[in-house]
Amino acid sequence: MATKKPAVAPExxxxxxxxxxxxxxxITRTEYSRLTNVTDRxxxxxxxxxxxxxxxxxxxxGRSVVYIKRNQE
Structure with a gap:
């Protein structure tokens, strides 16, 4: 059985x-989800x-949404 990692605090x-x-x-939503160990939702x-x-x-x-830091143009 896979062990669940503890949830990471919001901050x-x-x-x-x-x-x-x-x-x-x-960063994509999927990368963020894996990085922080949270669900897609x-x-x-x-x-x-x-x-x-x-x-x-x-x-x-759509499927190609990415997120960038605000100060990067």
Whole structure:
């Protein structure tokens, strides 16, 4: 039986994503989900929250959506 990793706190998830974005141009919902060990639904919710806060920007549409740091143009 697979052991579930403990949930990562919201602030820690944001920190992990920002660190990932320092090393990479963009992040997808799936990458965010794997990185922070959350469900796809939670990942979508978190990313929408970061968009609303202005931390990240959305690029593309549909299945090819990626998220980039706000200050990158």
């Amino acid at each position: 820690k998830r944001k920190e992990m994503m920002l660190k990932f974005l320092e090393a990479n141009i963009c 939670r990942a979508s919710s978190d990313l929408q929250e970061y968009l609303a806060e202005g931390i990240i920007r959305k690029r593309g549409g």
